[in-house]
Amino acid sequence: MTGWLLAALLAAPLAAATGCPILRAPRPCEALNLVAGAVSFACALPLPFLLGGRALFYWDGYVILDRVSAWVVLCTAIVYFLASIYAVGYMRLLNEDRRLFRFYALFAGFALTTLAAPLMNNLGLYWIAIELTTLVSTFLVAFERAAESMEAAWKYIVIVSAGISLALLGTVLFYWAGSIVLGSRYQMTWAVLAGAAPQMNPVLLTLAFLLVLVGYGTKVGLAPMHTWLPDAHSESPAPVSAMLSGALLNTAMIGVARFLGVARSARLGALPQLAVVAFGAVSLLIGALFIVRQQGIKRLMAYSSVEHMGVVALGFGFGGALGVAGALYHMLNHSLNKSLMFFGAGSMMRAYGTKDIAQIAGVSRFFPSEGALWLAGAVAITGAPPFGLFLSEFTIMRAGLKPAFSWAVGVMAVLLIVIFVGFMNQFRRMYYTPDPVAGAAPAGRVSVWCAVPMWLSLAPLLALGLWWPAGIWNYLTSIAPSLSPGLP
């Protein structure tokens, strides 16, 4: 049953990606992509429930479906579905109907690679899937053929490819370390690696882990490797930004989490966790600093992504059942929330015709309902109750209250407050400026296609904030031991 669901999950975006260049007309392409998004979501939703305790393997052991990958696939599918709905309305505003089929083909291809990456069991195939996501999304970032988009796409592909090649080096070193223990030919899967980890050379494993952390950390957007992120996320069309922030960063983070699990199985001491925590703290710091003084609306959201990936990294770094559960819950909430924020930002950008925060004013007057949604999303994304991010951040902070990491919890608390103040200040400027700037009445309206996904993302966010179901709690807390099978 799960095998069929998985196949349908991957086949739908594949069909959309291959069908759009054949169809070529914009409206059918939109419809095809939307259907693919719905099918993917429908297939991904039951997967976590259908999984029992053990992982399932398909395609000769190359595809793994365990609790972690099912969860991440669910997050990705949600974002894909919502972004597909939003894209219908948004892309019509761009007047690019002739090229629109390319957009949808690339979009579906991007979704396919992002859905496939967490399911890869083999380390090499995982790397290839991540590389493919980079390649496909570069052209999405460059879709609006402006000079800024080209610059953003160039920075994206160069920095991320360079980082990913470091990750490849780390993977090769992991393979080498394994080959000393297991013989020179073996299947390099997560389970095999984690099982052999205690016998592998600790110095080599530390080096390999650090390389992988920096490499995949570049893809996740951890500071100081985040420099591509604000440009790419702000210059791409809003549905693509939502996918990049909500889906792609998660799939790269999973790689880091799995490698961290291997490192913990190998008992390398405190260094791997400390490294992840340090990167997380620096990301929070960078996010906080740049949010406070930000001037572009989409760059603001992008730095918020940097900050939240820092929080997720802190969660995984703190470790333990609580930390991992908090981090994974945070991934889901962040996906929902960041999609909401990018949808709102994209709509406002198109309506006001500018990306500058200073020139967007009086949102609450001109857009009552969407504005309220967006403001609620802003409150949510800074970690305030009663939304889901508050619960996940709180859990992560609880996980961090061990003697080794309490400094990080303090830093996290302070920076979250700074981010709250800074972010809310930006929104205050947009919503409640006393005298409206002359000529700022927005030209555009927000279409229903753009408004519906915003409702659809806020509702679960609110629900998950008020109620963390026991089933999900048990599900998530059982993941931590599965990442590090070597530990008792």
Place this chain on the structure above:
Amino acid sequence: MSLRDILLQIAQVAAVLVLAPLIQGVILQFEERVQRARGPGIFQPYRDLWKLFHKQVVVPQTASWLFWAAPVVAFTCMLTVPILIPVLTNYPLPLSDMGDILGGGLILTLGSFMIILAGLDTASAYGGIGSSRATMVAILAEPTLILVFVGITLLAKSMLPFVVNHLLVASWAAYWSPAHLFLVAAFFILLLVETDRMPIHSSTHIEVYMIEEGRILEYSGPLLALLKWASAMKQFILYTIFCNVLVLPWGLSIEGTALGALGAAAGLVVKFVLVGCVVVFVETAQSRLRFYRYQEPLAASFLLAVLAIAGTQLS
């Protein structure tokens, strides 16, 4: 400390003294022939020295004691270094533990240093130009030379050139090891620089390119002869180090007989002619670099020396 060893020691110094102008002549003749000119003949440096020794010395009024001392010191240094390195024999001769590789390098530098001072001594403009440019090249080249010597030392785990020679003859793996090949490449570049071949060719009388000639412009007569002979001997010594220690360590006399020594001297000439051919070929294939780009070949040489030292650690 037998008589034979002392004679061999004297023979080494004599070989350097006598054969240096010959090698200089051969290289200049090759250069001319490659450029399709007739060339002055390979014995021309001997004729030049003969002519200079029969000329009058003209001393500038602004010269001091340094003017007389510098050529003598330089010449003496060049006579000292052959005692320390394997020229004819591959076993150390009596006085050769006076200094090791580093000591030999320092004595060579002392000779150049004295000539630089002499260029400044006469307060002429051309002397100043020549000396300052020579100093700049020395600043770039000397650290690399020291690193090459360090590399040689690490390769053979000893500071005596004779040990290096034995190692390279005995072990094929050591000869072809990356460290040795890098050292050869680094030293080759330094050879080109120190003997004023392209791309740093400066034995011209044109002011813009003057380095070597500027320093000795004020000299005449026997003093000039001594300086020219000293520079020819420096070239010979560097070639000796290059061949007998690094590249072609074979062909040295093992027993120390007279026939062996003569054979080694002949072998020396043959080896130098070979290296000279390569040098002339490299020189003809390039053009002179701008002064500010002298750092580039020297940086490459530095890099190769560092790689050689890294290579010695890796095996």
Place this chain on the structure above:
Amino acid sequence: MPTHQLAPVASSLFSLLTITSLLLSFVMLGSRWLKNYLYAFAAQSWAVAGLSAAVAFYGGYPELYFVAALTLLFRGLVLPYLIWRMIRRLDVNREAQEFLQPASALVAGALCVVFALAVSYRVATAFHLEPPVGLLALTVTLSMALIGFLMLAVRREAISQVLGLLVIENGVFLGSQILAPGMPLLIELVILFDLLIVVACFGVLVGYLLTRVGTTRTSSLNRLVG
């Protein structure tokens, strides 16, 4: 590899090819002309392909012959050809401005090699690395990665950045051939094709850069700040 006792000939051959590729990356670092980078990169790819074939022969991994042939074809011929086409289309010949003079870049590269040696030594002393070729391979892989990053950082021309990236990939491939030759064939092949796709994407993007931004000099890509 550590479990094998390599014949001295094999060991010297591996060392020679490894060092040749390191030297070629220095040639790339120190040259001013884009065509020179490209030829050095092509030669480096051939050296790495030769290394792969040598590992196949001496180590007994027959599938690596296939990998070596494909590496020679793709990394050694097709990739340089694609980049050559990019260069010709863009009509750029040299780096007019660098952040770092070639001579200083060479010295910085030497420092990278020393650092890589220190790291590899630390790793290798933790367990007895039987043939020193393993230590050499790890050093050269790390140095080529660092030199590739150096090229990415100090070059202002888009094509040079692509070549820097490819140097890093060559280094990783070299490391994987000597240290982990038993990696599944599928992975090696897919990585190779992936590289091809990467360069094709770069080619398209460079074309866009030229038409939309007007220049391929990355120093003029400074519109997005903050």
